[in-house]
Amino acid sequence: MLDVTSLLESIKAEPYTEMPVRAPHTGVINFAGVREGDRVMGPCGEWKEVPGTRIATITREHNPKPVAAFDKGVIQVLNLEMEGHFVEAGTEIAVLRHYLSRDEVVRIILRKSLQLFCAPERAKYYFVPDVDKKVKISGSRSVTVQDGMELFIVSRMKREVPLIYHGAEGVIYEVYFKQNENVDAGSPLIGVCPPDQIAQIEDVIARVQMDWTEAE
Amino acid sequence: MEWDKQLQQLSERLSYMRDIFPEKHVEDMSLLGLQLDELRQGIARGTVKDPREGIESLENLFFFIECKLEDKLTPMDKVRIVRHPQRVCLRDILENVYDNYTEIGGQDEHTNDPAMLIARAYITRRRGKKVYNQSVMVIGHEKGHGEEFRNGGSAKPWGNAKAQHYMQVAETEGIPIHAYVFTPGGDPVEDYPGAAQQIARNIYEMAGLEVPVVAIFSEGGSGGAEAISLADKRLMFSHGYYSVISPEGAAAIEGRLKRGERSSSELIERCAADLHLTADDNVRFGYIDRVIQEPVLGARPYHFEFFRSIRQEVIRATDEVVLSVRGPASLRAMALRGLRDREINLDDMYVRWNLSKKARLRLVEKRQKHFLRLSEGTYFSGRSWWKRVTDEWSAKCSEMYNKLKHDLYLSKRRSVSNALEEANAELDILKYRLTAPWRRMRSAFNRTPKPLATEEELTALSEWDRTQERGDWTWVSPKAHEDRAVTCPNSALHGCMDLWAPDLYNEFAGVCTTCGHHFPMEYQWLMFNCFDDGSMSEFNEEVQAGNPLAFPGMDERLATAREKTGLRCACITFEARVEGTQAVVAVLAGAFRGGSVGAAEGAKFVAAAERARRKRFPFIVYCHGTAGIRIQEGTHGVIQMPRCTVAVRRYVEAGGLYLVIYDTNSYGGPVASFLGCAHYQFAIRSSNIGFAGPGVIKNTTGRDIPPDYHNCYQALARGHIQGVWDRRDVRTNLKQALLTMGGRNLYYR
Numbered sequence: 001m002l003d004v005t006s007l008l009e010s011i012k013a014e015p016y017t018e019m020p021v022r023a024p025h026t027g028v029i030n031f032a033g034v035r036e037g038d039r040v041m042g043p044c045g046e047w048k049e050v051p052g053t054r055i056a057t058i059t060r061e062h063n064p065k066p067v068a069a070f071d072k073g074v075i076q077v078l079n080l081e082m083e084g085h086f087v088e089a090g091t092e093i094a095v096l097r098h099y100l101s102r103d104e105v106v107r108i109i110l111r112k113s114l115q116l117f118c119a120p121e122r123a124k125y126y127f128v129p130d131v132d133k134k135v136k137i138s139g140s141r142s143v144t145v146q147d148g149m150e151l152f153i154v155s156r157m158k159r160e161v162p163l164i165y166h167g168a169e170g171v172i173y174e175v176y177f178k179q180n181e182n183v184d185a186g187s188p189l190i191g192v193c194p195p196d197q198i199a200q201i202e203d204v205i206a207r208v209q210m211d212w213t214e215a216e
Numbered sequence: 217m218e219w220d221k222q223l224q225q226l227s228e229r230l231s232y233m234r235d236i237f238p239e240k241h242v243e244d245m246s247l248l249g250l251q252l253d254e255l256r257q258g259i260a261r262g263t264v265k266d267p268r269e270g271i272e273s274l275e276n277l278f279f280f281i282e283c284k285l286e287d288k289l290t291p292m293d294k295v296r297i298v299r300h301p302q303r304v305c306l307r308d309i310l311e312n313v314y315d316n317y318t319e320i321g322g323q324d325e326h327t328n329d330p331a332m333l334i335a336r337a338y339i340t341r342r343r344g345k346k347v348y349n350q351s352v353m354v355i356g357h358e359k360g361h362g363e364e365f366r367n368g369g370s371a372k373p374w375g376n377a378k379a380q381h382y383m384q385v386a387e388t389e390g391i392p393i394h395a396y397v398f399t400p401g402g403d404p405v406e407d408y409p410g411a412a413q414q415i416a417r418n419i420y421e422m423a424g425l426e427v428p429v430v431a432i433f434s435e436g437g438s439g440g441a442e443a444i445s446l447a448d449k450r451l452m453f454s455h456g457y458y459s460v461i462s463p464e465g466a467a468a469i470e471g472r473l474k475r476g477e478r479s480s481s482e483l484i485e486r487c488a489a490d491l492h493l494t495a496d497d498n499v500r501f502g503y504i505d506r507v508i509q510e511p512v513l514g515a516r517p518y519h520f521e522f523f524r525s526i527r528q529e530v531i532r533a534t535d536e537v538v539l540s541v542r543g544p545a546s547l548r549a550m551a552l553r554g555l556r557d558r559e560i561n562l563d564d565m566y567v568r569w570n571l572s573k574k575a576r577l578r579l580v581e582k583r584q585k586h587f588l589r590l591s592e593g594t595y596f597s598g599r600s601w602w603k604r605v606t607d608e609w610s611a612k613c614s615e616m617y618n619k620l621k622h623d624l625y626l627s628k629r630r631s632v633s634n635a636l637e638e639a640n641a642e643l644d645i646l647k648y649r650l651t652a653p654w655r656r657m658r659s660a661f662n663r664t665p666k667p668l669a670t671e672e673e674l675t676a677l678s679e680w681d682r683t684q685e686r687g688d689w690t691w692v693s694p695k696a697h698e699d700r701a702v703t704c705p706n707s708a709l710h711g712c713m714d715l716w717a718p719d720l721y722n723e724f725a726g727v728c729t730t731c732g733h734h735f736p737m738e739y740q741w742l743m744f745n746c747f748d749d750g751s752m753s754e755f756n757e758e759v760q761a762g763n764p765l766a767f768p769g770m771d772e773r774l775a776t777a778r779e780k781t782g783l784r785c786a787c788i789t790f791e792a793r794v795e796g797t798q799a800v801v802a803v804l805a806g807a808f809r810g811g812s813v814g815a816a817e818g819a820k821f822v823a824a825a826e827r828a829r830r831k832r833f834p835f836i837v838y839c840h841g842t843a844g845i846r847i848q849e850g851t852h853g854v855i856q857m858p859r860c861t862v863a864v865r866r867y868v869e870a871g872g873l874y875l876v877i878y879d880t881n882s883y884g885g886p887v888a889s890f891l892g893c894a895h896y897q898f899a900i901r902s903s904n905i906g907f908a909g910p911g912v913i914k915n916t917t918g919r920d921i922p923p924d925y926h927n928c929y930q931a932l933a934r935g936h937i938q939g940v941w942d943r944r945d946v947r948t949n950l951k952q953a954l955l956t957m958g959g960r961n962l963y964y965r
Contacts, residue, residue, distance in 0.1 A: 025714075049923045062700030063714060 004113050004197070004204045011105055018076060021094040023087045024067065027060030036078045040069040040096065055094055058087065073098035102212045106205055113201055114191030115168050119183040123156035125163070126179065140172040145192060152189065170194045173201070219267050223256055226271075228302075229278055236296050236513060237285065238481075244281050251277060279512075286512040289455075292463055292488035297455045297514035298435045299400070304515045304522070305360035306333050306396050312523035313530070315340040317354065321378050325365040329375025331399070333358040334382045339531060343566040350569055352534075353386035355379050355444055356396030357435075369435070370403040373414040376443045380418050383425060390570045392428040392534050395444040400462060402440030402888070404908035404917065406925060408934045411907035412884075415443040416892030419858055422446035423584060423865040426576035428537040428569065430530055433458050433495075433504065438845070438854055439888045439907065446858040448583050449533035452495040452504045455514040459493035460854040460885075461847045466491055468915065469847060491850045492765050502590060503851050506533070531562040538569050541578040587855075587862045588822060594852045595816035598758030598784070615830050622832050689725060691744030693737055696721035702735070704728040725944045727901075734902035734943055736880045739788075739805040739840035742900075746838075746947045747792035747801070754790040756823050761785040761809075761816040767848040773809070781807045786842075787817035789824040791833070795951045799836050800828035806841025806880055813886050814846035818856030821890065825863040834873040834954060839891055843909075844884020853885070860890035868895070873958050877946070878903050878928065878937070883912075896957055897937040899928035900946065905936065 023029065032054040034040065040053035052069035055078075059065070077095035087093065100108070119125060127135055128150055134143050145151060145165050152163035174191035177183045193201060230248050237245070255274055258264035289297075297303065310317045314337035321327055321334025333356055338349040359369035371379070386393050404411050419442055422429065431447035436458030452458060461469075466487040467479035498504040508522075508529050515522045571579060599607065696718050704712035712730035720726060725745075726735040743752070761784065763770040778784060786808040792801050802824045804811045813821075821837075828835035845853040868874050876891050878899040883906050891897070899905060906926035913921055924930065931937045941949045 046920055047922050060701060060714070061716070062698070063703060065703055 332375030810843035857889035
């Protein structure tokens with residue numbers, strides 16, 4: 001059984017993820033005036049139409065191509081010694097430290113502590129009528145699922161087939177799909193929590209919501 | 217309590233003045249404020265012996281200062297007057313100018329677009345004891361009486377569609393249209409039917425409306441105003457404005473401001489003055505026929521005398537329009553011409569407003585010719601008087617020759633050849649029937665095998681057609697000479713590989729080999745690769761863009777553009793052939809001032825449409841790119857919208873095939889008029905088409921728009937354009953379009 005409290009403690013010890021920024025292609029690199037410790041922004045705007053902060057420019061065959069930050073964070077390492085040099089594709093040019101937000105921490109905890117049931121194919125998914133009614137009236141956490149239970153209706157090309165739940169017994173803690181929207185194959189549909197862990201998870205999440213201080 | 221109402225009115229007058237003159241005439245404002253406070257306190261304390269006298273003398277002081285400030289009004293002050301919430305609205309006019317009315321385009325917010333108000337109204341006139349109720353269709357923008365849902369008078373596309381519908385109703389019923397323009401501009405939303413597309417449809421519709429149309433301007437903001445203002449008579453309130461762009465918008469462009477930045481009030485004032493947007497300016501230019509004088513510092517709903525002026529002027533204008541096309545000049549027409557002041561009460565003079573069929577045709581012809589004549593002399597024609605005379609005569613001779621050739625000779629020949637074809641077809645059937653027994657007998661005795669050549673033709677592989685091969689282009693972009701790689705903007709999405717510029721801009725014709733993205737190319741690429749080699753002959757090349765408003769710095773900018781591009785204006789007109797089919801072509805080159813359209817471009821476009829009509833050729837417009845109307849030309853630019861649309865309508869109604877091809881980015885007035893009104897519009901892939909660009913939409917409405925909002929496929933999905941073409945197939949597709957869209961009645965046939 002997963003120890004949720006120790007998981008939270010381990011996240012607290014390192015409340016960030018470090019992501020290497022690699023050269024997307026070969027070329028001569030010129031850094032864009034950023035320094036180690038600088039804050040950078042990821043793509044923003046309603047449609048992510050505004051690119052992130054430029055970290056460097058790699059010129060290949062007289063074609064200067066920007067390398068932008070893909071998430072917000074702080075530049076932890078910047079390999080300035082490469083300035084003006086030719087780099088191979090995949091060379092690490094910087095390390096971006098992204099501090100976890102409250103929602104991201106909750107998501108990590110849930111992903112690790114819940115048992116995910118994923119979509120077998122790209123289709124629209126619905127709960128079977130009985131479960132759907134229960135979810136709408138009392139919320140998803142009122143539904144307990146067991147292995148072999150007929151839980152979903154898979155709707156694809158106007159053809160509807162039932163989908164059987166396979167996995168451990170528990171309550172539906174999270175629902176990851178929306179009605180009338182296609183879910184890709186492999187994406188989680190629900191997160192199931194064993195009954196004995198519910199209290200512990202809820203406690204940890206409440207702590208995160210109250211105590212977590214976002215670094216940015 | 218007795219004097220409170222009058223004091224309150226004075227207080228409102230003072231706050232109105234403060235709004236109109238922000239941080240200006242401070243001494244006058246403080247004097248009035250001081251006097252008003254003193255009088256109010258005096259009345260409250262009872263120290264003023266005669267409050268009536270005190271209020272009267274203060275009212276006189278107010279009037280004196282208002283008159284003084286009236287003489288000092290700047291164009292920007294007039295813009296503020298027009299925008300003020302106390303300004304008269306269309307509902308006030310309906311209440312006070314017409315004798316009765318019924319709103320028919322919805323009520324208040326219960327309509328598809330509350331900014332566009334439609335009403336059936338009537339004006340009662342008397343002749344002796346007889347009373348006449350003369351019906352009119354009132355169409356206009358409403359800003360007030362529910363400001364929260366009126367969208368500031370900016371009509372959405374469906375509001376303009378509603379206006380178009382009721383224009384057609386008025387035409388069916390044969391009643392005049394009174395169009396009241398109270399809009400800062402059209403709403404740039406691109407949902408169906410699309411802002412630009414609908415404004416273009418409205419202008420096209422009005423260019424041929426067979427009923428009198430009178431437009432009255434208070435706030436005439438560019439395309440939104442043009443959607444309902446192509447009229448036989450255009451009147452304007454003396455404190456109104458009619459402009460291609462708001463002073464703030466012009467200041468943002470002149471000051472080269474980035475998104476979110478605000479321009480200084482001095483720059484805005486200067487731009488308002490430079491745009492020449494007042495009523496007097498527009499009367500001088502000839503775009504407005506008459507000014508309706510307003511009370512000092514602008515009309516407000518309590519100026520009842522002003523409503524009487526409007527009533528008299530709209531009646532006069534409608535009478536004049538009707539009498540001018542009804543036939544021989546009547547005494548009433550002479551009376552209207554002779555008596556310009558209030559010597560005549562038009563309520564007591566009756567003129568029937570319905571027109572005979574012939575008079576309706578004369579009305580349309582007169583309106584169209586009036587618009588075609590506008591803005592002449594606002595550009596450098598570049599032709600000597602001798603060339604002008606010879607051109608005119610050659611056009612007349614050509615017209616006569618073509619009339620003789622097409623209307624007399626070819627039409628008669630066609631009739632004869634049609635009759636012969638019919639007779640031959642009948643003969644063929646007769647022959648077939650008569651020889652049937654002989655053929656049956658021959659086939660029974662003589663069963664010959666299929667010739668070898670036919671069999672081989674059916675079974676062998678076909679020959680490689682070299683003419684279909686791509687990549688051998690007549691004109692190659694200078695960008696192909698650069699030794700560099702180019703990244704496709706879709707590379708993150710589709711994983712497109714970098715392309716070497718000499719390949720991309722030469723063999724690939726600027727098309728990404730992975731995703732098909734079309735990189736922008738020069739206007740010459742399509743010109744020289746689409747039309748037959750050596751078939752192009754340019755005309756009117758000497759016409760040159762000018763600076764009719766003497767806009768500061770514009771002469772230098774035009775000189776730079778001329779030097780950079782080698783063009784005299786953004787429009788290039790020529791005759792050319794597409795696989796043997798002769799056509800008149802107009803190109804809007806994005807390289808010259810962003811392809812913006814001013815008086816010179818409009819003149820060339822009108823001349824090209826006229827030439828295509830005269831010569832019975834298809835008329836093709838290649839819009840390489842346009843940023844809209846050239847704002848530095850003010851109303852000289854914006855008038856090209858109705859003017860060129862009239863030229864297009866005349867051409868299309870004469871039987872021509874008008875076809876528009878968009879490339880790169882096409883926005884603004886041209887798309888919302890003479891380009892957007894085409895029945896056949898196509899776009900080169902990766903082009904953008906719309907009413908206002910993303911920056912303008914953000915600045916005017918505050919809305920963010922998705923990155924692909926103006927993409928050609930969106931325009932295709934909402935029915936603005938009829939197809940998206942690959943650049944490499946334009947020549948083939950154009951030929952195909954000429955073959956399939958050109959019916960038997962089209963000239964080019």
